[in-house]
Amino acid sequence: MTATAAGDDLSLTFAALADPTRRTILARLAAGEATVGQLAEPFSLTQQAVSKHIKVLERAGLITRTQVAQSRPCRLEPARFDTAAAWIGRQRKTWEDRYDRLDEHLAALAAGPGEATEPRGEAK
Amino acid sequence: MTGPAEFTYRRVHRASRELLFDCLTQPGHLTRFWGPAGTSTPIDAITVDLRPGGVFATTMVSDDDGSSYAMRAVYVEVRRPEKLAWIEPGPGGGMTTTITLTELGEGRTEVVTRLANAAAMLASPEGRKGFLTSLDRFGGYVAALTGPA
Numbered sequence: 001m002t003a004t005a006a007g008d009d010l011s012l013t014f015a016a017l018a019d020p021t022r023r024t025i026l027a028r029l030a031a032g033e034a035t036v037g038q039l040a041e042p043f044s045l046t047q048q049a050v051s052k053h054i055k056v057l058e059r060a061g062l063i064t065r066t067q068v069a070q071s072r073p074c075r076l077e078p079a080r081f082d083t084a085a086a087w088i089g090r091q092r093k094t095w096e097d098r099y100d101r102l103d104e105h106l107a108a109l110a111a112g113p114g115e116a117t118e119p120r121g122e123a124k
Numbered sequence: 125m126t127g128p129a130e131f132t133y134r135r136v137h138r139a140s141r142e143l144l145f146d147c148l149t150q151p152g153h154l155t156r157f158w159g160p161a162g163t164s165t166p167i168d169a170i171t172v173d174l175r176p177g178g179v180f181a182t183t184m185v186s187d188d189d190g191s192s193y194a195m196r197a198v199y200v201e202v203r204r205p206e207k208l209a210w211i212e213p214g215p216g217g218g219m220t221t222t223i224t225l226t227e228l229g230e231g232r233t234e235v236v237t238r239l240a241n242a243a244a245m246l247a248s249p250e251g252r253k254g255f256l257t258s259l260d261r262f263g264g265y266v267a268a269l270t271g272p273a
Contacts, residue, residue, distance in 0.1 A: 011219075092131070095237055097161045
């Protein structure tokens with residue numbers, strides 16, 4: 001099922017987002033394209049270390065690297081963030097619905113002591 | 125441990141923590157509300173083995189086209205009536221759902237549902253150990269379900 005593949009992609013996305021350094025890199029890229037060297041500047045990290053983070057972000061689909069220029073600047077891939085945001089929206093809807101129905105269930109329990117298998121018009 | 129990979133949902137219900145906890149953990153209750161609007165959750169497709177490492181599984185069936193969505197998880201924490209947590213193992217760490225129940229008085233209970241990517245949990249050695257244990261048990265469960273190849 002495609003839902004599983006989408007779920008796997010999301011796991012990658014969220015795993016990539018779980019790291020504070022990578023979130024800072026993404027925040028920097030939100031302001032515009034940057035090279036690995038430019039991204040490494042604010043951190044006390046080597047370019048290799050930053051490159052590793054970049055690879056994780058790339059694999060998660062959160063950023064892409066331009067092929068044309070030699071410096072291969074990184075840029076954000078907004079579509080992936082939209083997917084993550086859509087996932088959060090779906091979760092919100094699922095739990096909202098679920099707890100709405102739980103409230104109805106609780107009301108039915110309170111109305112008919114010891115019995116909640118059938119919706120009933122009247123309480124005893 | 126907050127980050128964009130998390131989602132928190134707060135709700136206040138007019139019921140005791142004990143009743144809410146039971147609703148969230150007993151198939152007879154779950155079948156009444158677990159599936160969101162437009163779906164149902166058949167009771168015979170609900171598995172609850174209420175202990176850390178125990179399986180929590182449900183299948184939600186769409187009322188429209190009968191398509192189904194199966195959820196397979198393993199309980200990580202079971203503390204009636206205040207806390208319940210499970211993990212859905214998956215690539216990239218899987219996801220944890222943690223439900224915390226807090227008494228507000230006058231028969232009201234606040235239920236906080238938190239979804240977090242388990243990758244974040246793996247930062248600590250205890251988290252890693254717990255997760256791997258869950259994964260092992262989950263693997264065993266799946267193997268038992270699918271039978272020998």
